[in-house]
Structures are given as C-alpha cells and as structure tokens.
Amino acid sequence: MPDTKSFHMSPEEFRRQGHAVVDWIADYMSRVESFPVLSRVQPGEVRSQLPASAPQKGEAFEQVIADVERVILPGITHWQSPNFFAYFPANASGPAILGDLLSSGLGVQGMLWSTSPACTELETHVLDWLVPALGLPEKFLSSSTGGGVIQDTASSASLCALLAARERATHFVSNRRGCDGKLVAYCSTQTHSSVEKAMKISGMGSDNLRLIDVDQSFAMRPELLARQIAADKKSSLIPCFVCATIGTTSSCAIDPVREIARICRDRDLWLHVDSAMSGTAALCPEFRFVHDGVEFADSYTFNPHKWMFTNFDCNCFYVADRKHLIQTLSVLPEYLRNQATESGAVIDYRDWHIQLGRRFRSLKLWFVIRHYGIEGLQHHIREHVRLAQQFVAWVRADSRFELAAPAKLNLVCFRLRSGDQANQKLMDRLNASGDLYLTHTKLDGKLILRFCIGQTNTEARHVERAWQRIQQETALLENS
C-alpha cells in the first residue's frame, strides 16, 4: 500500500495499458500496408493539432493512445511497411520489440559492469556469438585482444574508430594537447557522410579527409589511395586512418578491403571497415565474400538495426585491440570507481563509446538471434537478395530502364534512360501514390533510383507490385 498520494501508474494499471499498447502494435503490424508509405502531412500539420502548453493535470492513458491514432499516425512514414524500399531498411521484428520492452522495464544503466553485470556480460557474449556467425576474425573476440560493443549508430562507431586511430598515431598525445591539423584520413568518394562528420567532430578537420576516387563499380581504387598517402607523407602530413566500405550507401559498392588492408598495414594506418547494412549478408556462407580482407581490419562495424530484424538502435562495433579504444575514451572520476573495475576482471563499456550512460540493448539482439536461430536469419536474408535479383532481371528486360551499378545483394540502383527529370518525376509520382517508397542518389552525376529490399515482411508480392507500379507510372509519364 502506498503511504502517500501517488500519480504513478500502478503495476496493475501498467498491465492493463501495456496489453492495450501491445494490441495496438499487433494491429498496426496487420494494417501497416493500408497506409501510404510516405507520410502526406505538410510541415507544421502535426504540431498544429497539439495543445500549446503541457497539461497541468494528468490525462487518461486512453486519451493519449487515441491521439497517437489521430495526430501521430498520419505523420508517420512507415518504415515497417513491406512496401518501404527507401534508404536502407530499419527492419524490426516481434522478438526485437519485446527485447527492447524488457530493457525498458528493467531500466538498468550499463555504464559499468558493476551497475548491472548482466547488461555487460550478455552484450559481450552475444557480440562474441556473431564473430563466427559472420565469418569475422577471431581477434574481434573478447577472449582475444579485441572485442565488440553495441553502439547507437554506425556514425558513432566510425567516430570512435577515427578517435582511436588518431590517438594511436599520436601516441595518445592529441587526447591531451589537442589536434594540430597534420593527421590525414582517407575514404572513397562514396563513403558515408558520417566519416566527414567525424573528421569535423574529432578536430582533425574535413579538409584533411581525402576522398579517393572509385572505379566503374563505385569501389575505392587502392592504387590511388597508395598514391595519395605517399603525397601526403611527402608534405609532412601524418596519414592515420582509412575507412573502407562494404556496401556503400548510394550503390552498395564493395571496396577492395584486402588490397586496402595491405596498404594500411605497410604504412601503419588504422583500417576501419563500415558494413552498416551489408554485414548482415555474411550470415549466409554464399554472401560471406563481402567480408574478404576484414581479417586485417583494426575495427569493423555493422548494424543489426538495418537488416537483421533488430529495432533501432543496435550497431555492433568490433576492435582488434581494445586497449587503443579504451585508452582513447577512458576517464575515471572518483564517483565511478568500484572494486570490479579496479580488479581489471570486467569490461566497463562506458570506455568503449562517446556516452557514459547506456541501456540494455543486447537483450533485443539476444531475443532476435534466439527466436530466428541462424537458420531463420539466413532464410530471410537469402529471400531478400533473391527478390532483389529478380527485380534486377526485370529492369534488364525493360529497354526503357538501365541498371546504374552492380547489384550483388539487396540494393538495386536503376534509372530510366530518358534522363534525370524523368527519373525525378517517376520517383515523386510513385512516392506520392503511397503505394511504395523509394529514394534517390547520384552516381556519375546522374540521378539514380535506389530500390532496397530489407523490410522484415517484404515478400515477392510486394516487389512484384512495386515493379508493376513503376511500369505503370513510367507509361503514364511517357504519355503525358
């Protein structure tokens, strides 16, 4: 019995309302295809329906849920629709959502081992599980010199990799004295923008990021990388970091990691490999070629929250030698000292990323892996790739279209041969129809449509209908 007045939701009320929210989500899963994929609201439309001030008195929970339906839902772009083919997927699943729910319910802070040992140990364990499952090198295991950690996003993981590289190159002096504008980093013209952002954040400066040109497959040209490193050394600059990408954002290009690694090793540069979406493919032996050369990387990252049925946020970040990362990011104030940390027998993940506080994110990853098993994950990844390859065949067979890049996995880059304007119009009409959602990029200066298959529930019928709709709108465009 509470001994004072309480506004809290009691456990019994939580049980009742929790069932209602679960039911709402189950219903949402069932009806998600009935909504236009891309939200149709105008800027300000959602806000205009919300009261100007916070309520003074509490409201009934049923009222809040009614407003979710009335105000929020029309403002949602449905990333969980099987007709979502835009950007990269952010595919969720039942077990992931429930693992995350459990994390919220337990409400622990995993900043230190001692602040909830299970939070740290399950994370280490599940990330170790994924090393052989993805064909990653043993050095990434926590039982070796390295280890894995869950970060929020690949942006943060790449930033941490860059920082560790910066410190390794300066013998941990830049951490104390600050940067001096001499460190240089490398990626390709196709590398994700997060590396440029990380260069700014890290104080290394975006001018010191060299964008190496790519070949006709949009993969980094290693000979140009080697040449640029030599030129920078000649200018008394200090090359320290290369980001190679397995599956670029624009076109899913795969940089030649093995050759890049050789260059990095000979010159003592940190090699980071970003495989944010495509890393998941390596669960299937037939797609494991994507990880060729990763055994020479200093760090590696992929996002189960993209293509591995684990809801955002869940990025996996591995390092070959954890001491560089920890020495880069560790700060130990008195109020965080504790016996377990002093003993050296435990991992304190606060030293593995930017933040201090952290939630129990490994639960959802554990739930996903146990629910699907490796077999189930493989099945659905294979199916997505198969559907994408079918889409490729249709594009090839239609003379109005052309493929704009090799499509080895689940992303198809294609375009109408009739020019940028036609492609823009086609995309806008398709997205406005609400039947599907796809986005664009530019390759070789041309506007390209990206069709990415990875939403959890995307099946053959969704891809078939999408292709029909693309053909229909193309015909209408040609006749207009």
Place this chain on the structure above:
Amino acid sequence: MPDTKSFHMSPEEFRRQGHAVVDWIADYMSRVESFPVLSRVQPGEVRSQLPASAPQKGEAFEQVIADVERVILPGITHWQSPNFFAYFPANASGPAILGDLLSSGLGVQGMLWSTSPACTELETHVLDWLVPALGLPEKFLSSSTGGGVIQDTASSASLCALLAARERATHFVSNRRGCDGKLVAYCSTQTHSSVEKAMKISGMGSDNLRLIDVDQSFAMRPELLARQIAADKKSSLIPCFVCATIGTTSSCAIDPVREIARICRDRDLWLHVDSAMSGTAALCPEFRFVHDGVEFADSYTFNPHKWMFTNFDCNCFYVADRKHLIQTLSVLPEYLRNQATESGAVIDYRDWHIQLGRRFRSLKLWFVIRHYGIEGLQHHIREHVRLAQQFVAWVRADSRFELAAPAKLNLVCFRLRSGDQANQKLMDRLNASGDLYLTHTKLDGKLILRFCIGQTNTEARHVERAWQRIQQETALLENS
C-alpha cells in the same frame, strides 16, 4: 497469407508474447523490492550460463523468457528498486515504458523531417512545452532563434555544445582545418567527467580544459574563472567555452550561473549549463531558483531520464541560437536531399547531434507529461526533496555523522566522522546486505557517502528503513 516460408513472429504471436512480457514487467514492478538491490554475481557468472555459440535453430519464446528469469535477473542491479539511492536515479515509469514500446513498434527513423514528420514535430513541440514549465528563457523555444532536441545523454549534449562553441570561436574554420591546440575551455573541479571526455573527442585536448577551483559549497569561484581566462588570453590562447553545472554529480553543488554568465558575455565565451539531474526540480516554483542565470546561457541540458520518470535514453538539449549548432554538425550528401529540407520549412534533427539515425524518443516524454500532468510531476519531485530533507535532519541529529555538503534538493552527502575506512566499510556492508544501494565520492579528499532520492517508487518507508539500516550497521561497525 504469407506466400513463402517464414520465421517471423506473426502479429498474433506478437500479441500473445507481448502480453506475457508486459505481465513479466508488471510482476517485476511488484516484486522488485524482494531482490538485493546490488547484484551479487561474480565476474563471468552470467556468461558461464550462456551457450558458447548462437543457436542454429530458433527457440521458443517461452524458453527465452525463462532464461531472463534464470540467467539475467540475478545479474541485474535494480535501478528501479525504491531502495536504490546510488549515483543519480534513472527513474522509469509505466507511461514512459509504454511510450518507448510504441516507438519500437512504429520503428521509424527520425533523421530527417521527411522520414517521419511526426517524429520531428512531436519532439520540437514537447521540448517547447518544457521551456515555460521549467522557467527556461524564451530564446530556447523553436519559435525563437533556438530550440530543443532529444539527445541520448548529457555527455553527448555537452560534446555538441563544446563543438558549437569551438566552431563559433573559430568562425567554422576548425571544422575544416582541424584544431590547433589554442582553444581553451573551463569548468570546475566538480564538473562531470564528460566535459573532459568531450575535450579529448573534440580534438581540443584535455590539457586545454581548466578546472576552476570551488568554494566551500563546491560551487565554481567566478573570480578565479575570470582570472584564468585573463591569464590564458595573455598567453595568446583562445578561451571559448565554459560549462557551469546546476547540481554537480558528487554533491549537487550549484555553480553561480549568473556571475559566470556575465564573465562569458563580456568575453564572448559560450556558456553551457549542465543540469542533468537537478533541472527537473525547476518544475516546482519553489525550486526554480536552480535556473537563476540560465537566461544568459548559450546552451542548456537536463535529463528526463534521471529524475523525470522517463526511461533512458532521454536527454533534453537546448540552444539559444540553433544556427551555430546546425552549421557545426550539418553534412548533406545527395542521398539525404529532399524537398522538405530544401524548403527550409522544417527541422532535420540529424544536424543537431553526433548520430544520423534516431528513434522516436519524444513519444515517451509526451506520454509521461500527459499521464502525470505538471501537477503530478511536481508532487513527486517535492516528495523526493522532502524525504531527502528529512534524511538530512536525521544525519544532523546523530553525532556519529556529519553532512559533507549543502543538501538543497534530493542528494545528501554525509559521512561517519570516524574516517574514510569506516565509511568504506559502512557502504560495503550496506550494499552487500542487498537492502539498499548507495555510492561514494570524495570531497576535500575525504570519502563521502552519497544518498540520492529519486527512484520513482521511493516512499517515506524506504528512506526510513535505509536510515535504520545505516544506523544498525554503524553500531555493528563500532562494536567490531
């Protein structure tokens, strides 16, 4: 009807298992007091109960939940126990957990307005709600020059503030060319370690962080700040950033923000105010004194995920002039271009923080504010402060103890007069008992016990029992 074999959890299975997880959490809420607050597992104990490899075949969800109970629960330190008085609270509540569940279920990416308009607009709206509710200045409103954003942690918020300050001071040159070791930042000896970490991350260097000494209340001494700035200028360094704290981690000290602000304004330094836990107190008019002077800050942050019944992660970060922050963090690759962004009529929150991807975190904050109303939040904050003040009175009345710092809000720093070893022993025995959990710090070189009242369900009876247990263990110590 699925047209292919599927390993996915169907909506109906999700409904069933979702109810089970909600029930598990409701039961956990009811029985949380029955567990030792601090987990008793030894390093490696949780991992030793997990299989060495990921399962090849999927497992029944019931089996996973059974393992949560068997393997995970003993490894949990119960942050949601009303007997948790350690660190700062991470208090959750029913409406917050359900708001977060809904966020997982919708599974949207809020990186751009267009990728789910409701995700951006609800966030802007709820953060605007909190400006008058907390007595913050109007310039932090999105309708003014500033605005608010939800970040994961105060560490990230402080890093973003530091970066914006760095760029404002260098006219956005360091973003391009990198740092040069000349920028200097200031905080007190009591400031949270995240500022030192941010100095390292930002390439400014921890040697360029000046730790200004504090007065007998552990608040920054503004005259020493002014003197240090002058000395650094004389040395041709460039002072650019001050972090003032409202409620330091060790002792909840309140820096004299108004005086510090005057110094910053006269010298064109960026003033960031970190009120991670204590900001919530400002919901109550009688505690709004904590925000005195914040009207002169360039940025401000507090964590609803500490003391405002909103489960982690939910940090609110406000800036007075959003253009500095956006110009610091914006990178616009082709694949993220869209009409809404180009129109300038919308906020794209990806330019307000380190990450690109972001989940729909404002839902839980909206749920909390609507469930409790301002009135309900005020009631429970007041109650926590009242209980802390009662604890202060007990400490004062017991001659074996002394207060170690002023206790204006919900944190009580106290110690046995008999020395560090006695305090360490007392803490270890209390924590080992499982009856409560409290942590330590050092103030003036002495080991201090911190007793922080902020867990959602902490009531008078928990605080009374804690004090009884402290007295009992003290008596046993004295007789041993």
